[in-house]
Amino acid sequence: MIDMHLPILLIVVPLVSAPLCVLLRQKTLVWAFASLVCVASLGIASMLLIRVLEEGVISYAIGGWIAPWGIEYRVDTINAFVLLLVSIIAAVLMFFALPSVADEISGKQHYLFYTAYLLCFTGLMGIAITGDAFNVFVFLEISSLSSYTLIALGRDRRALTASYQYLIMGTLGATFIVIGIGLMYMMTGTLNMFDLSERLPAMFETRTAMVAFAFLTVGMLIKLAMFPMHMWLPNAYCYAPSLVTAFLAATATKVSIYVFLRFTFTVWGAEFVFEKLKLDAFLIPLSLIGIYVASLSAIYQTNIKRLLAYSSVAQIGYMMLGIGFVSITGLTGGIVHLFNHALMKAALFLSVGCAVLRLGSSDLADWKGLGRRMPVTMAAFVLAGLSLIGVPLTVGFVSKWYLILAALEKGWWPIALLALLSSLLAVIYVWRVVEVAYFQKADDDSNVKEAPLMMQISMWVLTGATLYFGIQTDLTVNVAQRAAGLLLGVTP
Amino acid sequence: MRHQGIPRVVSKWLIAPILLFALYVQFHGDFGPGGGFQAGVIFAAAVVLYALIFGLQAAKQIVKPRIVETLVALGVLLYAGTGLVSLFLGYNFLDYTALDPDNAPHGQHLGIFLVELGVGITVAAVMIAIFFSFAGRRRLR
Amino acid sequence: MISVGLFNYWACMILMMIGLYTAIARPNLVKKLIGLSIFQVSVFLLYISMGKVSGGTAPILGEGIDTYSNPLPHVLILTAIVVGIATLSLGLALVVRIGEAYDTIEEDEIIERDVVND
Numbered sequence: 169m170i171d172m173h174l175p176i177l178l179i180v181v182p183l184v185s186a187p188l189c190v191l192l193r194q195k196t197l198v199w200a201f202a203s204l205v206c207v208a209s210l211g212i213a214s215m216l217l218i219r220v221l222e223e224g225v226i227s228y229a230i231g232g233w234i235a236p237w238g239i240e241y242r243v244d245t246i247n248a249f250v251l252l253l254v255s256i257i258a259a260v261l262m263f264f265a266l267p268s269v270a271d272e273i274s275g276k277q278h279y280l281f282y283t284a285y286l287l288c289f290t291g292l293m294g295i296a297i298t299g300d301a302f303n304v305f306v307f308l309e310i311s312s313l314s315s316y317t318l319i320a321l322g323r324d325r326r327a328l329t330a331s332y333q334y335l336i337m338g339t340l341g342a343t344f345i346v347i348g349i350g351l352m353y354m355m356t357g358t359l360n361m362f363d364l365s366e367r368l369p370a371m372f373e374t375r376t377a378m379v380a381f382a383f384l385t386v387g388m389l390i391k392l393a394m395f396p397m398h399m400w401l402p403n404a405y406c407y408a409p410s411l412v413t414a415f416l417a418a419t420a421t422k423v424s425i426y427v428f429l430r431f432t433f434t435v436w437g438a439e440f441v442f443e444k445l446k447l448d449a450f451l452i453p454l455s456l457i458g459i460y461v462a463s464l465s466a467i468y469q470t471n472i473k474r475l476l477a478y479s480s481v482a483q484i485g486y487m488m489l490g491i492g493f494v495s496i497t498g499l500t501g502g503i504v505h506l507f508n509h510a511l512m513k514a515a516l517f518l519s520v521g522c523a524v525l526r527l528g529s530s531d532l533a534d535w536k537g538l539g540r541r542m543p544v545t546m547a548a549f550v551l552a553g554l555s556l557i558g559v560p561l562t563v564g565f566v567s568k569w570y571l572i573l574a575a576l577e578k579g580w581w582p583i584a585l586l587a588l589l590s591s592l593l594a595v596i597y598v599w600r601v602v603e604v605a606y607f608q609k610a611d612d613d614s615n616v617k618e619a620p621l622m623m624q625i626s627m628w629v630l631t632g633a634t635l636y637f638g639i640q641t642d643l644t645v646n647v648a649q650r651a652a653g654l655l656l657g658v659t660p
Numbered sequence: 661m662r663h664q665g666i667p668r669v670v671s672k673w674l675i676a677p678i679l680l681f682a683l684y685v686q687f688h689g690d691f692g693p694g695g696g697f698q699a700g701v702i703f704a705a706a707v708v709l710y711a712l713i714f715g716l717q718a719a720k721q722i723v724k725p726r727i728v729e730t731l732v733a734l735g736v737l738l739y740a741g742t743g744l745v746s747l748f749l750g751y752n753f754l755d756y757t758a759l760d761p762d763n764a765p766h767g768q769h770l771g772i773f774l775v776e777l778g779v780g781i782t783v784a785a786v787m788i789a790i791f792f793s794f795a796g797r798r799r800l801r
Numbered sequence: 802m803i804s805v806g807l808f809n810y811w812a813c814m815i816l817m818m819i820g821l822y823t824a825i826a827r828p829n830l831v832k833k834l835i836g837l838s839i840f841q842v843s844v845f846l847l848y849i850s851m852g853k854v855s856g857g858t859a860p861i862l863g864e865g866i867d868t869y870s871n872p873l874p875h876v877l878i879l880t881a882i883v884v885g886i887a888t889l890s891l892g893l894a895l896v897v898r899i900g901e902a903y904d905t906i907e908e909d910e911i912i913e914r915d916v917v918n919d
Contacts, residue, residue: 184736231753232757305881306884320895320898325903329915339841343841350851
């Protein structure tokens with residue numbers, strides 16, 4: 169019986185747990201409960217992925233109302249993969265949460281923090297699982313509203329302005345998406361994605377369809393922080409509590425990219441978007457400019473969290489570049505990078521979180537000599553940093569390999585070259601941190617302890633994953649290839 | 661505004677009918693316009709009016725913030741719980757037919773009723789909570 | 802029954818642009834939120850307009866009525882209104898706290914005060 173209800177349980181379990189956290193109130197109890205929920209979700213998500221790989225698409229009709237009339241949850245290879253990613257990150261981060269939240273959030277707010285965390289988690293899972301266009305918006309707002317709250321909990325007062333800025337941009341983006349969905353509904357009379365994909369082709373010639381597509385795309389690009397609509401991201405990541413930064417960096421933009429994939433490929437179809445409207449002529453240059461501009465900005469940052477946030481914008485450029493190639497290899501690269509980047513950015517932000525716990529600061533100047541003072545944390549930072557650069561045997565290499573392969577496949581060697589050269593910029597900004605931490609002497613020689621074991625578990629699990637999936641590429645690449653084939657409508 | 665006669669007297673007259681009207685909108689929502697969202701807001705409006713006239717402290721004594729917080733959670737749980745009941749009875753999530761399989765329309769009716777009640781509780785509690793948290797702040801400059 | 806024509810869509814677009822401009826260009830944080838709300842409300846208008854069926858009444862069963870407006874957009878917008886309220890109150894809550902932390906809610910002054918502190 170439980171097998172049949174997996175898709176809905178994935179959403180309902182965290183959704184019901186969020187208000188239960190409010191009722192439980194007691195700090196450690198709430199943490200234990202939230203961890204249990206995240207681990208349970210991880211279990212459900214993995215079962216779902218296994219089932220999807222075996223049986224194909226799983227559809228679930230909410231309330232017994234059959235699609236296209238009711239809301240349908242539709243799980244295929246792509247979103248099962250994204251669901252697994254989000255739940256892995258959420259579950260692994262829960263170890264980190266106990267000491268980190270105790271340090272950064274005032275005791276009275278702990279249960280509210282975990283409530284918001286679970287709601288954000290629910291929202292992100294919901295976006296990924298639903299097959300209904302309007303439902304995407306609802307879950308998008310659930311996750312966004314809770315992430316604004318989470319960001320505003322940062323200690324610095326600039327967390328408030330960062331959260332406000334994100335709120336304005338995020339709401340504009342989400343409203344653009346609603347306008348797009350509304351116009352699509354106006355033309356077709358349906359909100360079910362699968363149904364839309366069948367009815368839209370008849371409308372491609374109309375102006376309303378064009379306008380709908382334009383609104384939808386701009387809205388999604390704001391949400392996924394595509395250059396030049398990324399201005400909300402660095403501040404939001406920089407001033408949020410460590411745990412929140414790691415969680416959002418690893419999941420929020422990734423899920424938005426999934427939404428972009430879903431709408432452009434499944435709903436509108438690659439033919440309309442890329443052959444008729446030539447979106448790739450706009451995506452590829454913007455991605456490349458984004459990679460360079462954001463990487464250069466990262467080099468000049470003096471705050472490590474901010475540096476990593478700019479690097480996130482650059483990495484989103486790589487993913488969009490892969491998508492812009494509109495080929496199996498390119499999409500595989502994009503989707504693999506989506507997964508890999510989530511792992512390495514979470515690992516990086518967690519190691520920063522460990523240092524922040526002990527030093528109370530993520531300013532580059534305060535990190536002098538950290539290599540000697542907190543060797544374990546810095547080791548994780550360096551390993552994940554190598555992955556960010558794309559050194560062989562790390563996950564970063566795998567995804568860049570596919571991206572460059574895709575560029576060469578198309579004969580666009582200048583793009584391949586540019587993507588390769590951009591890795592040098594990553595070398596520079598990772599090196600800046602390494603140089604300060606290992607080759608400069610600390611100002612004060614006071615002893616700093618390593619971060620608590622709980623935090624290190626999370627950090628090393630993710631760092632280990634960046635290495636494991638760098639060597640054992642079968643799993644991620646295979647799934648990504650199947651997903652890419654599904655998106656392009658060809659079975660590999 | 662406690663010392664101003666007209667608002668005080670008028671509000672004393674009004675608050676009870678407002679609460680009653682909220683309940684009407686809530687429970688008549690099955691047959692006519694209305695439902696949990698609207699009823700919740702109307703219900704909260706009565707509390708807000710009371711707070712405006714008799715002061716925030718007086719209102720907080722009647723509707724304790726702690727209880728408001730609990731009600732926010734309970735409303736959502738009632739909604740999701742209704743869905744889970746149908747799930748445990750072997751139907752899809754939120755398939756209200758499960759509540760009375762022999763008489764599907766009656767099951768649907770009962771399901772909507774419970775769900776809307778959950779919505780109403782949460783909306784009313786959230787509105788009151790928002791008002792309390794804003795009204796509790798000091799004035800700038 | 803008077804046909805609504807394109808009037809609703811014009812009104813919707815004008816409101817949308819007013820809202821968008823205010824949300825982006827105004828330095829006052831509360832005014833930005835007002836702009837954001839106008840922007841969202843214009844979208845509600847768009848949805849409600851498309852739900853109108855000419856000659857149709859409110860979608861409540863009644864004797865002698867057989868044309869109803871499409872209720873689905875109304876339901877969608879009910880959700881969107883709730884989201885809008887949540888966004889607005891969260892935004893205002895942030896503004897209250899920004900006001901307490903900075904003693905101002907003008908964007909340029911906030912930036913100035915942050916620069917001084919650095």
